[in-house]
Amino acid sequence: MLTERGFISRLRQSAAGAGPALLRGIGDDCAVFAPAADRSLLVTTDTLVEGVHFDCRWHPPELLGRKAASVNLSDIAAMGGEPKYALLSLALPGDTDEGWLELFMGGLLGALGEQKTNLIGGDTVRSDRLTFSVTLIGSAAPDRILYRTGARPGDLVWASGYLGEAAAGLDLCRLADARKENWPELVKAHLDPRPRVALGLFLAASGIVHAMMDLSDGLATDLAHLCVESSCGAVVSADLLPLSPALRAVASHLGRSPVEYALTGGEDYELLFTTAPGVRGSLPGLVRAATGLDIHCLGEIVAGSGVRLLQDGEKREIAYHGYDHFGR
């Protein structure tokens, strides 16, 4: 049987090899590290619950481990920060397979390692409901941190990547759709989202971004959060939403609207941000040159409140049409 001591001892070996700032990793009452001078610290925690946030029937353990790390790395990216340290709270059913756990941990450590982030602590408990909480600690120069509060009327609203892909991929998995294999990029967007850490750092260093957050609950809800925090409103155009050919094909296949996927589909983990209008022509090329990623302008920040969608010559209110964690 897998014992807690055995598990922690193995974890300690695989997580070894941190930098000089880490004074103590796994194995004491707390992890201990020396923060760099003149840096502020960022901290975030996100929990994934089996049957609510993931389903082991279609989520391979390695990709689930990656995702447990990635959704938290994305929060650090959303502030323009550099991820540094992670803690994992793992609640495991008694019949969890050791091989499954090894693949899960391999995925988690792999995704952390890609961002030079060390697993420095955590907790393992029994539960009949598989649950992971990851806490991520990052750092940033205080004057470069990008909050949700800085948007102002006249700003352009931007998002990285395509929208709605993860939600469409989830639907393909949920429906065990026979044509799922035709759209591997959508299934991957759900199973293995990529945190936009390099993009967040680039945008923070650029000095031209006014407000930023990551897209976890869908554009409609997340942009509404950003507007509330910045005391402003926003208008986005349906024509400007970045909809991939694959998303359009799946939406048509499932009888759904691709625009609704883009507005209300959660878990894209792309970055949503605002800038002054002058960079509309130049920014996408600069971002592509620096990070290899595409960004798209979706609309603009306006005075007042609310989020409106401009579609077929009409405007409609779309704020908070996304995912509420208490609502399901």
Added chain:
Amino acid sequence: MLTERGFISRLRQSAAGAGPALLRGIGDDCAVFAPAADRSLLVTTDTLVEGVHFDCRWHPPELLGRKAASVNLSDIAAMGGEPKYALLSLALPGDTDEGWLELFMGGLLGALGEQKTNLIGGDTVRSDRLTFSVTLIGSAAPDRILYRTGARPGDLVWASGYLGEAAAGLDLCRLADARKENWPELVKAHLDPRPRVALGLFLAASGIVHAMMDLSDGLATDLAHLCVESSCGAVVSADLLPLSPALRAVASHLGRSPVEYALTGGEDYELLFTTAPGVRGSLPGLVRAATGLDIHCLGEIVAGSGVRLLQDGEKREIAYHGYDHFGR
């Protein structure tokens, strides 16, 4: 219905009012704080699962909220650190009563407030299994941090308070014992343990402690951990175990051994530490004067490995006879 937005908005108000080092609390992708110069940071996370770590049938919500904070505050205390910031991941069943949640949060914020610790972030999700993960961040002068690794042969082994009380209190609750009310201090030790933050800070500042940890899994297991980390062994005497009159009475009532409660009972959240032998006579009085708490010498650190109990003139191995989180 309780919405996530409504809950976070209320939480944000009740958690407001932090010091100047907190640049951003609840409400952005990450919390942001400026670490103090010349301090190291301590970080720990602990998860409590309904039916495994607590039972709502006898655990009042306010005390459960306190305990979710206290078990993590205890880990900061165990390093000699000062707790600063907390994050809460809350997984709630759909039928959670709002009044219950308010009492729980009141208890959590109360226990944090007593230690001048701010709730700065977290996550709320649905789950059919009530689960809390708290992450605690503390700080300490790097040269005062007390690790598990510093014990050396000849050291005295000390513990604060009484041992075994929380486990006996849990048994009284589990058995719904009719005489439970006769021993409120034991029931309280289980429901509302007090983290020894002031004692940890005093011992760290004293400069005389070689190794320290908190007692969460029972003396036998925890002392074995300390010995492994310090590459040494320990001998403790049954005669020296601090057994309260209440514990002796309950053990007798339940037909259990008070010594076994002290060795294998988890969740005492007292501090276990070692010092050079010269302070045997003086230290208890100094600690009592500074903190109002009692400490007891239980035995000594020896060369080699393992933990042995000296009882009735015989020695027996007792290492790892406590709680394994994967074993139940």
